[in-house]
Amino acid sequence: xxxxxxxxxxxxxxxxxxxxxxxxxxxxxxxxxxxxxxxxxxxxxxxxxxxxxxxxxxxxxxxxxxxxxxxxxxxxxxxxxxxxxxxxxxxxxxxxxxxxxxxxxxxxxxxxx
Amino acid sequence: xxxxxxxxxxxxxxxxxxxxxxxxxxxxxxxxxxxxxxxxxxxxxxxxxxxxxxxxxxxxxxxxxxxxxxxxxxxxxxxxxxxxxxxxxxxxxxxxxxxxxxxxxxxxxxxx
Numbered sequence: 001x002x003x004x005x006x007x008x009x010x011x012x013x014x015x016x017x018x019x020x021x022x023x024x025x026x027x028x029x030x031x032x033x034x035x036x037x038x039x040x041x042x043x044x045x046x047x048x049x050x051x052x053x054x055x056x057x058x059x060x061x062x063x064x065x066x067x068x069x070x071x072x073x074x075x076x077x078x079x080x081x082x083x084x085x086x087x088x089x090x091x092x093x094x095x096x097x098x099x100x101x102x103x104x105x106x107x108x109x110x111x112x113x
Numbered sequence: 114x115x116x117x118x119x120x121x122x123x124x125x126x127x128x129x130x131x132x133x134x135x136x137x138x139x140x141x142x143x144x145x146x147x148x149x150x151x152x153x154x155x156x157x158x159x160x161x162x163x164x165x166x167x168x169x170x171x172x173x174x175x176x177x178x179x180x181x182x183x184x185x186x187x188x189x190x191x192x193x194x195x196x197x198x199x200x201x202x203x204x205x206x207x208x209x210x211x212x213x214x215x216x217x218x219x220x221x222x223x224x225x
Contacts, residue, residue, distance in 0.1 A: 004156070031211055042200065042215030043157065056210060090156050098206040101147075102213060104156030 001026050004105035006091050012111045013081045021076040021108050023091030031094045032074035033058075033102065034066060036087040043090060049074055081112045117201045122220040125195075131188040133219050135201030138182040144205045146177060147213070148186045150197040157200065157215075160186065191223045 007022040023032065030051050035043040035058075045058030049068040063085060065077045074093075078085060088109050092102040118136040125131040137146065147162040161168055161175045163184070168175045174187040188195055198218040204211075 033212070035215075042217055043213070044215070045212050048210050048212065050210060058210075058212065059214075088154075092156070094211055096211070098211065100211065101159035101162070102157075102211070104158070107154070107156055 003027065004091055004093055004103050006089075006105040006108050008108060009106070010109045012113065013078075014113050015082060017081050018077070018079050019081065019110075020078075021089055021091075021110075023074045023076070023093075023105060024072055025091075025093040025103070026072065027093060027095075027103065028071070029093035029103070030071070030096050031100075031102075032068065033092040033094075034064070034074065034076045035090045035092065036060065036085075037090060037107075038087050046076065046089075081110075083112045086110060086112045117203060117216055119199075119201050119216065119219045121217065122222065124222050124224055125188075125191045127193060127223055127225050128190055131191040131195065131221060131223070133186040133188075133199050133201075133221065134183065135186070136183045137201070137203045140181050140203050141205070143207060144203045146175065146181075146184050147202045147204065148173070148175065149200045149202065149213070149215075150195075151200070151218070152194075152197040160199075191221075193223050193225065195221065196223045197221060 033048040034046040047066040052071045091105040094100045094102045148160040149157040151157045177184045200218040
């Protein structure tokens with residue numbers, strides 16, 4: 001099993017450009033998450049999904065949109081990138097809610113100039 | 114989520130036990146204590162979790178005080194590869210979305 005994979009690993013954008021980050025998991029997990037991590041800080045939740053076709057806002061959702069058209073994929077979109085969105089983005093998945101642990105991907109390092 | 118307090122950094126000698134404390138004095142009855150770690154530039158990795166009993170797995174042991182207001186993560190024989198930021202998180206399994214709220218964590222440096 002590959003676990004949780006993220007595409008791309010690195011990206012540089014100019015202010016105002018758009019892009020989509022892809023997260024894929026092969027563990028048949030119901031729940032998926034997008035976090036961002038700024039330098040020297042802990043992770044903050046952007047959006048999450050508790051199942052195919054459902055999404056919900058996390059702690060810092062502004063400026064991002066998400067979609068969960070397939071159970072194994074969770075997409076994070078930036079419609080008009082801003083320098084404040086320069087960060088490392090981590091995707092995670094879990095079997096369900098409750099006590100289940102989250103499995104994290106390797107991260108995408110995004111720089112917005 | 115109840116807030117947690119952890120030391121900013123700690124050192125440990127290789128081969129020795131690393132004891133990482135966490136204070137969660139406002140924890141409520143249905144909240145679990147979780148520990149994750151993040152090795153430099155990698156995604157966080159789950160270590161262990163518990164409610165009130167001590168727990169042990171292949172990675173670590175978790176000791177929770179009887180009043181549940183604090184806990185200690187123990188890495189019995191720390192290696193250089195255990196150098197990482199360790200996050201103590203408390204959350205209820207009843208919360209929607211199974212969200213994790215990460216604080217600043219403890220940066221553990223294992224030294225030869």
